[in-house]
Amino acid sequence: MKKFFFIYFVFCLQFFLCQKISLKQIDIKNVPNTENIVKYLASQLKDRYIEKKDKGIYYDDLFRINIINENYNLSLSQLDSLRNITMKNSSITASTMGSQFEIYINTIKRAPTKNNFDKIYEEEFKKKYEKLPLKSQIILSQYFIYDSISLKKDINEIITNNIKQDSIDISDAIKLCRKYNIYDVGNKTFKLGVQLLKNFEKEIFTIYDSIKVTTKDNGILTLSVVLNNKAPKPQSTILINTIYSDPKNINDAKRLAADNYIGVILNTRGKYLSNNSIEPFEHEAEDINEAINWIIKQPWSNGKVGMIGGSYLGFSQWAATKKLHPALKTIIPQAAVGIGTEDFPMNNNIFTSYAIRWLNYVVNSKMTDYADFSDVKKWNFTYKQWYITGKPFRQLDSISGKSNIIFQRWLNHPSFDSYWKNMIPYKKDFSKINIPILTITGYFDADQLGALYYLKNHYKYNANADHYLIIGPYDHSGAQGYIKSELKGYSIDPVANIDLNKIWLEWFDYILKDGKKPSFLKNKINYQVMGTNQWRNVNSVENFNKNKLKFYLEHNGLLSNVKISDKSFSSLKIDLKDRSDADELLDLKNDLVENKIYTKNSLIFTTNALEKSFELSGNFSGKLRFSINKKDADLYVYLYELMPNGKYFLLSTYLERASYNKNNEKRNLLTSNKKETISISNNKFISKKIEKGSKLVAVVGVVKTPYYQINYGTGKDVSDETILDAKEPLEIKFYNDSYIDIPVIQE
Incomplete structure (x- = not known):
């Protein structure tokens, strides 16, 4: 047994080590030596890059690596393989993708010296361009857009941050080769390619790009x-x-x-x-x-x-x-x-944190700020800081780095009023x-x-x-x-x-x-x-509202098709001051198919195994009857299919601010500890065959996440509430005459 574990340990060690490439032969401190570093890594990757499940990514990486290796015929063959995979989804994209590299390779093969490079490049460019269908010619320009300064910065950062103890992870080596490949070919040819494209397009199109209308x-x-x-x-x-x-x-x-x-x-x-x-x-x-x-x-x-x-x-x-x-x-x-109120910047009167990210995306400049929008770390940090500090939602823009007039304007209209x-x-x-x-x-x-x-x-x-x-x-x-x-x-x-x-x-x-x-x-x-x-x-x-299955929320966690009592209830207690779950919430994948579901701050209701399959088509609906010790709450219902294989499939989601349920144009606060009723509506439409043996699962809870406003239930404008308004934990009772209706089409 000891011998077995020793062999297993050696195997794991070798597997771990093979995920790194040693760079002891390269002077990595010499940053101008980037080309030598990349060429060495590419030479190692050609034999050590293991085939991926996603063949598209596999061939996309390989053909670029082999350009660096100057194995041009193999690179073109791998590019063809990538195009064949892409052809299944888009023939227009497939015929065009990688053209910037194909033209470069064919030019290099004919013009190994710089003497007549531009002339031959133009010939190869024209040859490729004329072979493409018109719609492929149109999108060709997008393959010649690049930012050499950003690429150079990225390359240096990978070398500086990811080479440790004279070695680099294979995944980082691939990233480095890809970045360098674009940087190198781009510097040599893209400016010329863009000009040639403009010349060729003049024959096909007349373009007016700066028309002003007052x-x-x-x-x-x-x-x-x-x-x-x-x-x-x-x-x-x-x-x-x-x-x-x-x-x-x-x-x-x-x-x-x-x-x-x-x-x-x-x-x-x-x-x-x-x-x-x-x-x-x-x-x-x-x-x-x-x-x-x-x-x-x-x-x-x-x-x-x-x-x-x-x-x-x-x-x-x-x-x-x-x-x-x-x-x-x-x-x-x-x-x-x-x-x-439908979906942006509010979902049924609940403002989303995403609103400030999107606003920066479109108002930061006269163009579009892709870099800021794509900075996921920045935005998750912003959402987390707001969430854990418990500051008012109205300060989210300042927490992100700067105030935003439009964001503040939106928050001043929490109802579906004349502004919207x-x-x-x-x-x-x-x-x-x-x-x-x-x-x-x-x-x-x-x-x-x-x-x-x-x-x-x-x-x-x-x-x-x-x-x-x-x-x-x-x-x-x-x-x-x-x-x-x-x-x-x-x-x-x-x-x-x-x-x-x-x-x-x-x-x-x-x-x-x-x-x-x-x-x-x-x-x-x-x-x-x-x-x-x-x-x-x-x-x-x-047509989708004609046939429905009704399921009641029983206190034992069962979704029952038989109404038992309207006096029993299921209780839920939530401490709105607790922010220890910030990282957990930000890390949720929210896949459609999951092995388990997130159940914090919620109650779970599940049907028995369904005796026969049916088509679920439409929007689930129903009534939530509850009492609460606050004046308001943001509630949700997530509907899942628990499939016979034990996996959960997310069917539909419903979120709503209870005080707007009866009228999204006017807020009507709840009465503490009084039984209230809200209608479930305005949720996601879906159509799916529900398998025999599956179970339906309803996750019913209170919205408390960095991705949405937090409603503390004081009755004040939710954008102005803070964690100091949380006070005693929120207590809610869902009565067992609450129900959901499932729209079905029997097979």
Whole structure:
């Protein structure tokens, strides 16, 4: 036995050591010797880099490493392997990716000296460019964007911080090689490549990138316009309104021009070349109409305009319908933000900490501050500092490093009041929206509540609404066309991986060019049932409310389909002063499929094993009947499927400030220790086959996390409450006549 453990110890030691590369042969203190360090590491990695489960990452790393090794034929072969993998998701991306390196390699192979490098590079560039489809040519420019200063800084930091005791972890060595590969090839060729691209594109497109339009109230809007030189004029225009100003946005307009539309990018007021203040969401309802007025007066316009875009861009399309311009013929809002109380910057009247991170992202400059937004460590530290110190939520911006006027303005509107209502259609405004609309969202889209708010209200106030929905197992980016085959531990059904870009183009052709309606749209509501590999279609969201299973919250932790008593209850006690869980909460992965679930500050209710499978499609609903020793509380219900394999699948989430449950426009405080009732609604829609033998699990609790405001229950403005307001622990009794309704379609 001792011999076995000794052998096992030696094996583990060898395995550990093989994860490092010795650098004793290199003078690592000589920073200018970076090239020699990288070349040595690349020579070691070619034999020691173990094949990864993700073949895409594996080949992406290898072909770069072998460029450094000057093994060019092998590198090109590995790049081809990477493209073949990517082809499954996007042929346009697959044919283009790595072109900057392919052109460089082919130039080096023909021009080993510098004498005629530029001339041969131009020949190779042109050869590659002309082989690419037009839409691949359009995105080629994104592969020639890089920041040499940042890359050099990153390279030096890896060498300084990750080389220890004359060795480096293989993972860090790979990072270093990747950074150096881009830095080296970029310095040698990218400037020349960018200029060649501009020259070639002039033959295909006419681009106007700095157009200014003055609004009636003297606001300045900046537009970029792309015309296809080979397409007949006039044409219909597709308008994209964005707050994420970036030179790369012009590629979106080029793609539209490639499909024989005029592509127009509208930067929101205050962004790009506008000298106005940046005030997100506040001016779209008027400014988009001003832009459309300008568009339809141009000689290349036929007077028809459509809009497309996701997230903020999706919201802006709905803002445009509040005062619908006659020339706006259709919109395709993807993952549209439900500004106000739906999903941002509040979820059912609970402000999210993410709001200040997003605001810095868009208001720090006239462009978009990617570096600040991507600094996860900074933002987690900010959230943690606010959480553990117990300062008022109103100070979150200062804790992050600087005050923010818009953040403070938002906090002054905790109800869905006129400030928010002025930004989007409200009630009867929807009755005047008579254009065809195609909405896209996903079961795991952070802005699903917003997307469905617009859809449901359009149907509610306009009986003849010509409004279609596509919804499937997509997150926020998936609903914008970037569908992931694997999503937080869940592998989507193959049938869910649809070509949304193709459907969107068919929709525009259908509305603006009298083409055929997209064949994918079988009915108004098109949804994918997870676990069945099938799409289903109904004519109304009301179809999902016809059949429901009712489960009561019993005091013994059972979700029972039989009502026992309305006097018994389940108790929950929470110390709102306790912040010892900060790191634990910040580290939660929130995967869709989990081995265990987080149960702190909550009660767990579970059904018996289900005797037969069924389709759960729609929004769960119900009533929570409870009493509390405070004047308010922020409550949540997370609904899971505990599958026969013992893993939990997150089906839907519900969060709400209890005092706004009856009316999100006016706060109604609770009466301490009096039995109250709130309705569960406005939660995530989902469609999934629930397997026989599974159990449904409801996690019911109180919101206490660094990611949201903390409601101490005093009745004061929650943004002004502090940890000093916590006082005695929050005590809540959930009575056993509380229930949830599960929408089902029996098989």
